[in-house]
Amino acid sequence: MKGLVCLLLLLETFVFVNGGLNENEISQQLSSEDRRQNPPQTDTLRAEASTDSQQYCHLCFPDIHAALRELTATVTEQKANIRELTTTVTEQKEINRALETRLRDAEQAAEQQTISLEELKKKTDETSDLTLSQVEELRKENSDREIAFSASLMESGDGYVGPFTTEITLTYKNVFTNIGNAYNPITGVFTAPLRGAYMFRVSVHGYGGTTAAASIDKNGERVVTAHDVQPQGVLNSSNGVVLILEVGDVVYVRLWSGSRIYDYSPNNHSTFSGFLLFPLREDELCRM
Known part of the structure; x- marks a missing residue:
């Protein structure tokens, strides 16, 4: 504003010295002076905006390559x-x-x-x-x-059996065991119920002066004998055998003629026993 006032004073002085200017000239000069003193705001704003944009871009993208x-x-x-x-x-x-x-x-x-x-x-x-x-x-x-038996001569008491002029079949009446009931205490005969191997034993007891002898027979044939003889004292003998029997074969003990044996029930000196060892098949018998 001070610049404008000074300009006006100069113009008045100039008019006074030179004889004055008309109004149009004065207006043109004032307008020109005003544009020089106050440039249009649009250019200023545009320049400021450009500066701000550069500063903003510089702030936002400091180093795009990095x-x-x-x-x-x-x-x-x-x-x-x-x-x-x-x-x-x-x-x-x-x-x-x-x-x-x-x-x-x-x-x-x-x-x-x-x-x-x-x-x-x-x-x-x-x-x-x-x-x-x-x-x-x-x-x-x-x-x-399951076949097995064992028996002694005297069912009770004591005494001799024999001597006889001929052989006899002994009947062992005091039965201890008779599994399978193959032994008959009435006849003294064992009858094989099946084919197999059987074990038999006989024991005889007596006194001197008379022979004590008995044999195991199979189907009427003598197999083994228990025998003892001496003039005095106790006589004892035993024997055993394994026999292969077919079903129905019979085994028993025969007292020799002129012989005698003694038995006493509590002690059971004279006995006859037998049992099945194992049964046999037909092919096993053929191999034998």
Whole structure:
């Protein structure tokens, strides 16, 4: 404002000195002077805006090349990470496939094992049934094969048997054991109920002066003899034999003629015993 006032004073002085100016000239000069003193605000604002924009761009993007380099490095690093992840995923897929294969194999093995267990259980049940049946048959068969007997001469008291002018079959009346009832205490005869190997024993007891002798006979034939003789004192003798018998074969003890034996019930000196060792099949007999 001070500049404007000074300008006006100068103009007045100039008019006074030069004889004055008209109004138009004065207005033009004032307008020109005002534009010189106060340039249009639009240019100023445009310049200020350009300056602000440059300052803003400078603040926002201080170094675009550095940012690009940093971004490139980040992208490269991300690519490396992606490659590693891709490799890891691929390896994991392979591991998963291997695990799936193992799982299928395990399932198949388990299924096969289940089938095997079921078959084994079935066979076990069949074997168990068969075994029980066989055991029952063997029990029944063995019950028929349980054959054994043992007996002494005197059922009670004591005394001699003999001597006789001919041989006689001795009857052992004091029966200790008679499993299978193959021995007859009335006749003194053992009858074989099945084919097999049998063991027999005989013992005789007497006193000197008379012979003590008896033999085991099979089907009327002498097999072994128990014999003792001396002028005085106690006489004792025994013998045994294993015989192969067919069903119906008979075994018994024969007292020799002119011989005698003694027995005393509580002590049971003179005895006859026999039992089945084991049964025999036809082919076993043929090999013998």
